[in-house]
Each structure stands twice: as C-alpha cells, then as structure tokens.
Amino acid sequence: MLTKISPFLLCALCAAPACAADWSDTALGYRVGRHYAEPFNPSYIGKNIVSLTHVRGGAYGSDYVNLDVLKSDHVDSHATEAYLLYRHTFSLGERFGLTAGADFNWKNDPGYGSKKRMLVLGPTLKVPVNGLLNVSIYALWESNRPVGVTERYHYDTHPMLNAVWALPVESGWTFEGYMNYIAAKGLDEFGTQTSPELNIDAQLMYDFSNAVGMKPGRVKAGFEYQYWRNKFGNPHRIPGSTAKTPMLRAEYHF
Structure with a gap:
C-alpha cells in the first residue's frame, strides 16, 4: 500500500501472510449527515455517529x-443506537482467507426498537490490484426481537456478496469503501416478504x-x-427504505 488505509480495510488486507509481524491499530471516528433514512419514515433524518475501532493482525x-x-x-425520536461488529479472518494463503464473525445492535426508537443478532461465515478472495480489493461471499444467520x-x-x-476496496488516488488521498449485496431473507417477523438489499x-x-x-x-x-x-430487506415501495446520504467523516488513529 502507498498510503495508510482505514482499520476495516487494514483488517481485510492483513489476512495474508505478508503481515507476518504482529501489529494493531485503534481509531476514534466521527461522521455526520442530514439525509439518513429509516424504513417507514418518509423524512430525512440527521445523525451524529461516533465510532471506536480496534484491529490487529499477525501471521495467521x-x-x-x-x-x-x-x-x-x-425526526427519528432522538433515538440512540449501538452497533457492534466483530470479524476474524483466518489466513489461507496469499490470496485466500476464511472470515467468521458476529453483529449485535440495540436501538431505542419507539417504532421498531431493533435488537439484531447475526453470525457471519464465508471465504475471502484478495484481488491483486494497486491497493486493496477484497471480495467475500458470506452466509448470514440473522435474528431480531423488535417492539x-x-x-426472537x-x-x-x-x-x-461483499467487496472492500482502498485505492490510492493522489498523494495523501485514498478512495475507500465497501459494497454489500444481501439476498432476500424470507418472511420478516411480521409476515412480509423481504427484498434483496444493496448497500454501497x-x-x-x-x-x-x-x-x-x-x-x-x-x-x-x-x-x-x-x-x-x-434497507434491512424492506421493499423499495416502503417510505424510507432507500437512503442516499452524503456525510463528512474524520478519524484519529492512536
């Protein structure tokens, strides 16, 4: 890599044996936007998001x-949400890895009150590019117990289907991000058919x-x-099921 990338992208990158020496990184982040969306809410929502990230790696x-x-x-009832994500990537050679992990969330909005739990497992392919491009296919075991x-x-x-990238653009600049395409997950807890979701x-x-x-x-x-x-598998016809959100983002690495 020509420049330092975010902790999430470093995690994916260092699934390979090239990161033989142990290392770690801890970062505090902040992002803000005024055009967030939530299903069944037709109005734009403003959110402030603080993140704490820790990543470490080694030969394995x-x-x-x-x-x-x-x-x-x-607009979203001044709700507070916490979302915790954990991933471990086992190195399976220079180009391959096996990723396992779990997601947990809690939100105190009166309309839904999500309490998501999810297990994740699947292979990861490291594509040889100038920078980073990782592609993974995961199986998801998800549950919830809302209001x-x-x-449960x-x-x-x-x-x-997940893709993660970090590509150098100019000196000091990187183009980073991820894409998730998630298939429909059957009926939801209220008996409605879910839809495939795309998150870029x-x-x-x-x-x-x-x-x-x-x-x-x-x-x-x-x-x-x-x-x-x-969003969350809600059909496109539902208000708030599509988010188009510009944000400002900052990170400090300890």
Missing part, C-alpha cells in the same frame, strides 16, 4: 472490532497528519456517500 490472520454509537435527531415481537425471530439463512458506502479520504505535525496515518478526513436500497 486478523481481528477487527468496531462499535458505532448513532444519535438521531427529532411487539415476544420471541430467526430469518432464513441467506447469502451476502464510498469515501474519499485525505491524510492531514503532516499538516498538524503528526506521523502519517494519524489524522484523516474526507467525504463519504452511502446508497442503501431496500
């Missing part, structure tokens, strides 16, 4: 842990570390845009 693979804490404005549901509901096991999150980030007198890779900021169709 890597670990990635990320906690997002999201605070909505009045009005007395027992388990969706059908379903696949996800792209970032153009600049390393400001030299400008503030720090080592390269310490301070990054830039622009982010997320397109999320059929």
Whole structure:
C-alpha cells in the first residue's frame, strides 16, 4: 500500500501472510449527515455517529472490532443506537482467507426498537490490484426481537456478496469503501416478504497528519456517500427504505 488505509480495510488486507509481524491499530471516528433514512419514515433524518475501532493482525490472520454509537435527531425520536461488529479472518494463503464473525445492535426508537443478532461465515478472495480489493461471499444467520415481537425471530439463512476496496488516488488521498449485496431473507417477523438489499458506502479520504505535525496515518478526513436500497430487506415501495446520504467523516488513529 502507498498510503495508510482505514482499520476495516487494514483488517481485510492483513489476512495474508505478508503481515507476518504482529501489529494493531485503534481509531476514534466521527461522521455526520442530514439525509439518513429509516424504513417507514418518509423524512430525512440527521445523525451524529461516533465510532471506536480496534484491529490487529499477525501471521495467521486478523481481528477487527468496531462499535458505532448513532444519535438521531427529532425526526427519528432522538433515538440512540449501538452497533457492534466483530470479524476474524483466518489466513489461507496469499490470496485466500476464511472470515467468521458476529453483529449485535440495540436501538431505542419507539417504532421498531431493533435488537439484531447475526453470525457471519464465508471465504475471502484478495484481488491483486494497486491497493486493496477484497471480495467475500458470506452466509448470514440473522435474528431480531423488535417492539411487539415476544420471541426472537430467526430469518432464513441467506447469502451476502461483499467487496472492500482502498485505492490510492493522489498523494495523501485514498478512495475507500465497501459494497454489500444481501439476498432476500424470507418472511420478516411480521409476515412480509423481504427484498434483496444493496448497500454501497464510498469515501474519499485525505491524510492531514503532516499538516498538524503528526506521523502519517494519524489524522484523516474526507467525504463519504452511502446508497442503501431496500434497507434491512424492506421493499423499495416502503417510505424510507432507500437512503442516499452524503456525510463528512474524520478519524484519529492512536
């Protein structure tokens, strides 16, 4: 890599034996936007999001842990959400890995109140490019227990196609992001057929570390845009099921 990339992308990159020496990175992030969307809410939502990320790796693979804490404005009932994600990638050679992990979330909005649990397992392919491009296929075992549901509901096991990239653009700049295509997961907990969802999150980030007198890779900021169709598997006809969200993003690496 020509430049330092985000912790998530480093996790994917260092599934290969090239990262034989142990290493770790911890980062505090912040992003803000005013055009978030939530299913069944027809209005734009403002959110402030703080993230704490830790990633470490070695000869046999890597670990990635990320906690997002999201605070909505009045349009989303001033809701607070926490989303915890963990991934471990086992190295299976220079170009392949096996990734396993889990997602957990909790949100206190009165309309749905998500309490998601999800297990993830699948292979990862590292594509040889100038930078990083990883492609994975996962099986997802997802469940939830929202407001009005007395027992935890388990969706059908379903696949996800995931791509992660970090590509150098100019000196100090990287084009980073991910794409998730998630197949329909059967009926939801209310008996409605779910739809396939597409989530693309792209970032153009600049390393400001030299400008503030720090080592390269310490301070990054830039622009982010997320397109999320059929969010959480809700059909496109439902208001708020498609998000088109520009954001400002900043990261500090300890």
